[in-house]
Amino acid sequence: MLIDLKQVRSIVFDLDGTLYHSDGLAAEIQTVAASLVAETRGVSLKKGRTLLRNSRKRLAELLEEEPTLTRTCLTLGIEVPEFHRAMQAGVHPEQYLAPDPVLEALLDSLTGGWDLYLYTNNNLPLTEKILALLGVESLFRRLYTIEFNWTPKPDPETLQRVLEDIGGPPDSFLFVGDREQVDLKVPREMGIPTLLVAETADLLQIHKILGIIP
Structure with missing residues (x-):
């Protein structure tokens, strides 16, 4: 999948299973x-x-x-x-998580050119705690947690609200998640580029997709 670097402005990450595994x-x-x-x-x-x-x-x-x-x-x-x-x-x-310097460096390298967001079925207090434990809490412009619409993913209506809140056409987004049906199916049906990851190391694919590294 080739994505026009000039079009993508917002990268939306899932949390559990995408940014950490435990x-x-x-x-x-x-x-x-x-x-x-x-x-x-x-x-x-x-x-x-x-x-x-x-x-x-x-x-x-x-x-x-x-x-x-x-x-x-x-x-x-x-x-x-x-x-x-x-x-x-x-x-x-x-009891399970600790700072992840590799994850922090990977995400931080994206913040200079793209806005990072989180869209998760988790709740806000736990999400904030998890991000803080991983050492990446300051790298996201906004967190879209279950409280945003009280409807879990996958849900087209909630996703549409997220897109409208961030702003931009479908091809200005990249959605990243570890579950095809839950995290990526609905965005893809809306014409949004997606990336399926199985482990944190797979997040390096973002840099290749966006042309940061060959």
Whole structure:
């Protein structure tokens, strides 16, 4: 995919799984979700895990794609604000994350020519904490978290609001994420260039796409 360097002005990143990877943190998030399911249903944590797993499986079959954790909790009657209050109380990224000098240098090298944004299903307090732990909190012009529209990705209406808030035609954006269906499908359908990454090192592809390095 060749992108006109003169057109791209805004790079929009996903957070979890894109700017960092942590199996421990991911497991803790799953435990918090399962605990919330168990609490609301009045069952054991083990049963809560089973309910969450089965609901996610059914939703994946219905949507023909892997659903987000937030959307899965919605199908179990847990509202988005309730889920994220539990996340804020029960998720502790400081136990798993540390400054990432490579990530910081990579993102910082982009700030001279492009505006960096974050669009995530995470909530604002946790997002700010994660970015601070990684050492990159000052590199983004704005964070679009779940509070922006209280609707998780993928959602065309919320994405349109994000685009309008930032401003610019579709080809002035580059969306970067680790989940094709969640992070990139809707932007691509709107004519926006996208980049799928599997690990932090893949972010170096941005420099090649934009012509910073050969």
